[in-house]
Amino acid sequence: MSRPELDLLQRAADLLVEKKGGRLVIVDLEGSTIPSSYFLIAEGESPLHVRSMADELQARLPVAPLHVEGLREGQWVLLDYGDFVVHLFEKEVRAFYDLEGLWPAERVRPWPLTGGRAPV
Numbered sequence: 140m141s142r143p144e145l146d147l148l149q150r151a152a153d154l155l156v157e158k159k160g161g162r163l164v165i166v167d168l169e170g171s172t173i174p175s176s177y178f179l180i181a182e183g184e185s186p187l188h189v190r191s192m193a194d195e196l197q198a199r200l201p202v203a204p205l206h207v208e209g210l211r212e213g214q215w216v217l218l219d220y221g222d223f224v225v226h227l228f229e230k231e232v233r234a235f236y237d238l239e240g241l242w243p244a245e246r247v248r249p250w251p252l253t254g255g256r257a258p259v
Contacts (some may be wrong), residue, residue: 147200148177151225152250154199155181158192161230163250166242177223179250182233186213189227193218196225230239 149168155163168175176237190213197204197218206219214232218225226238228237239247 142219144166144176147202147220148179148223149204150200151179151196151223153218155179155192155227156250157182158195159183159188160192160227162233164239165171165248165250166239167246174200175219177225178226178238179223179234180226180228180239183213184226184230184255186229188221189213189229192216215247 145199152163152165161182163179165179166178166180168177181192183192190210191214193207193210193216194212197207201219204220204225206217210218213238214229215236216225218227222246228236228238
């Protein structure tokens with residue numbers, strides 16, 4: 140992942156923190172069969188909160204996502220930025236699907252990372 144994409148990932152995480160997104164984690168997908176480098180996962184208190192976080196990312200990131208899923212329902216919103224994918228969950232839906240639990244623990248790290256910066 141190049142520096143501009145890492146900066147974009149950092150910006151996305153900062154915006155989610157600003158919008159009170161909960162329990163941010165990053166899943167390192169390098170070397171997996173997933174065609175992205177990272178998943179950035181956060182949760183909201185309600186579908187309205189989840190939609191609000193997704194709207195904020197779409198409005199304030201300098202690029203549009205390549206693909207968006209689940210925005211209308213607001214329970215699980217996926218924003219695909221190519222090199223990374225943002226997954227925004229309603230709290231109960233996140234617990235049910237446990238997306239980060241599908242990966243080995245060494246691939247999953249809480250955000251912010253040491254130093255509060257994106258991985259290099």
